[in-house]
Amino acid sequence: MSDIVPLRDIPEFDLATDVLVAGFGGAGASAALEARRAGAEVMVLESSSGGGGSTQMSACEMYLGGGTALQHDLGIEDSVDNFYRYLKACFGDNCDEERLKLFCEGAVEHFDWAESLGVPYKRGFFSGRDVVAMTGDSLQYTGNERAWPFTETAAAAPRGHLPADADHSGGLVFMGHLMERVRESGADIRCDARLTALVQDDQGRVVGAIARIDNRDVSIAATRGVVLCTGGFIMNETMTRKYLPDLDSIATRHGNPGDRGDGIRLGQAAGGNVINMGEAFVGIAHYPPPQLTYGIFVNEQGQRFVNEDVYLARLGHYAVQQTGGRVYMFIDNRHFERPAYLEVDIVAVGESVAEVESEAGFPEGALQHTVEFYNRHAAKGEDPLFHKAKDWLMPLDCAPFALVSYALDQIRPPVFTLGGLEVRPTGEVLRPDGSEISGLYGAGRTVAGIPRTSAGYASGMSVADVTFFGRLAGRQAAAN
Ligand SMILES: Cc1cc2nc3c(=O)[nH]c(=O)nc-3n(C[C@H](O)[C@H](O)[C@H](O)COP(=O)(O)OP(=O)(O)OC[C@H]3O[C@@H](n4cnc5c(N)ncnc54)[C@H](O)[C@@H]3O)c2cc1C
Incomplete structure (x- = not known):
């Protein structure tokens, strides 16, 4: 089947929903929850037999600042401006200013949202130097905050927010709570269901999708929009050879088997632009x-x-x-x-x-x-x-x-990708000329988000980014 199916080739859809979310990892689950809370009917497609994705495999450290409840309770001083200056120094001219501002201004509320899901965060600060605090504490330094040249731009503040007492298994805790909230919300969750094509009308609007379910191609109408949250492309060797030739042979591919770049490829087929494709996290x-x-x-x-x-x-x-x-x-x-x-x-x-x-x-x-x-x-x-x-x-x-x-x-360092579809901060997928593809949204590692280079990356920047902007994309699609 080709990546795009014209609407005129579908006499009748097999299923219908308002918002169709592809991928039940961090971004997809966040998008689904917010779309449901905004009153939309939501269907989630997940290609593996259960949700979670790389987010579930992760420590689920979230890089948040500006005075979150956890920072506040531990007496840590930070401000939205300080947080912004630090992130701007991390990604420089390559960063998306509008996205960065929204993120810095919304990070305090985003942490409250994470706690409201039921995720436990312990009021303990680990001040040492480790990748993930192994003390059970929930706050730590995770990036270059105390290192030159960043010390010249922003006052150092710890911003790594970890689920309590979880060491490297925070993703299991976080995604356990998030996926449960999505289930309770009444979203229709379909596992072993892989998004394989998008349906476009003659004006280029995305009006549905095709999924492979039970060995059958199922057509699904999405009246308000399709949200692509299928992760990055580190498991797709054709794509890594093309976009990351220097890393392809030395990388330990850091992700889940679903990181095949499906959403990126389908978004491109629908006319979407890709950016930052040559950048990756190298640890x-x-x-x-x-x-x-x-x-x-x-x-x-x-x-x-x-x-x-x-x-x-x-x-x-x-x-x-x-x-x-x-x-x-x-x-x-x-x-x-x-x-x-x-x-x-x-x-x-x-x-x-x-x-x-x-x-x-x-x-x-x-x-x-x-x-x-x-x-x-x-x-x-x-x-x-x-x-x-x-x-x-x-x-x-x-x-x-x-x-x-x-x-x-x-x-053979762990590597995962930082490039993807070009989207507005609210998720609308953009064409190379900057116009929006109506009905098509994206979030998470399927799109180019906050982290744009390994040089400025800090532990927690991915999960914070995918969940924060997943929420925005879900809301935007629901409002369409
Ligand atoms: C071991 C490990 C530890 C990490 N630790 C951290 C950390 O502590 N903090 C941090 O910020 N980052 C961390 N990262 C990176 C971070 O986890 C990921 O970048 C991020 O979670 C990706 O989120 P996502 O929602 O974009 O994708 P995912 O969470 O991977 O979700 C994508 C989902 O889409 C599904 N899918 C794929 N294709 C299709 C399709 N065609 N149809 C339907 N479903 C599809 C996949 O099966 C998957 O479930 C870590 C990564 C790894 C591998």
Whole structure:
């Protein structure tokens, strides 16, 4: 079947609803709930045998700020303006200003919404450096808030909101509550039901869809609109080879099997534009343990290229740009430990930097110069090249020394996509000329949302984005 079926080819629809949501993950469930609450009849199609998607697999950390109830109760100072300045610094010219403003202004209410679903958030703050707080606490720093250059633009505030006592399993808790609320709302949820085509009338308006249900193509009229929430495209090798050629061979594909890019492909077939397709999250978990932050990363020229106190996705962003993706951590005996989430190889050890340099086959003097320069300034609490924060500066002078390989083709970092359909913040899918495709909406990783590059990504930016804008798209479709 082709991606688009003309309305004139359908004598009569098999089923009908007001709003048809494709995908029962974070974005889709949020859209369905809000569309129901706005009074629309809602049908949800989910291609796998149960909902949840990648959102359910995630820790469900949500990046929210501006003075949420959790921040407030823990005495954390933040403001909408501070939150906005931080996110603007993360995504720069590539960010969508209107989307960013709406998100920053709505984040406080969005957290209240999450709590109102029944998701528990503990009034506990984890101030350490970890990917996900393993203390049961619900608030933590998750990005580059305390790292240069972000410290120059916005006051550091913790904004990672985690379901209580869930460690890495917050997605199960969050999606459990969200999907239950959708069920209670009376939405018609169909699993093992894959959206395979969109139905368009002669004016280009999307008026329904075709789904594969029980080995049969079922036509469904959607009088108010179709909302595409089918996740990203990291599992679609044809698309990753086309859009992310440098990452395709080294990536550990981070997502659920449904991340095939169905919604993106169908939205394009209906005339939609795609943007940001070459951008992806690339995570190199160089902590925990936090003490590894004292080490320095070098490329195969023996040069540093980043401040090591950054979030793991910013490290990933810069690591990809080094020759052959070959990056190493140089560290001394005082601080060495194996990273908790990565298998790494020690490629050289020695009683002196020169010995390590020679064993690793680096150009003579290159690593020695880097370490000497770093140590000389670290002793004064300074990092003139990359401005690593004072807290993480200590000369690396305790022999023996080690060079640890974080080569990308060895560690195969987790990667998921950040590009997709171009949509208004309220979900309307746009054509390349900027006009709206009537009746077609999108949210979540199917569209280009708040996070636009690994360089500015922080844990929590996806789930906050997909649920926040999923809600807006659901409401907008219901009002159509
Ligand atoms: C292990 C892991 C941990 C993560 N941790 C975090 C975190 O803590 N915080 C954070 O912000 N981000 C995290 N992320 C990223 C984040 O989870 C995802 O980017 C986000 O949840 C995607 O939400 P979504 O609604 O767009 O897609 P999903 O939640 O994946 O939902 C899409 C749904 O659509 C279905 N589908 C696909 N095609 C079709 C079709 N044709 N018809 C019908 N249904 C279809 C899929 O089966 C799926 O259920 C993590 C990701 C992973 C993999």
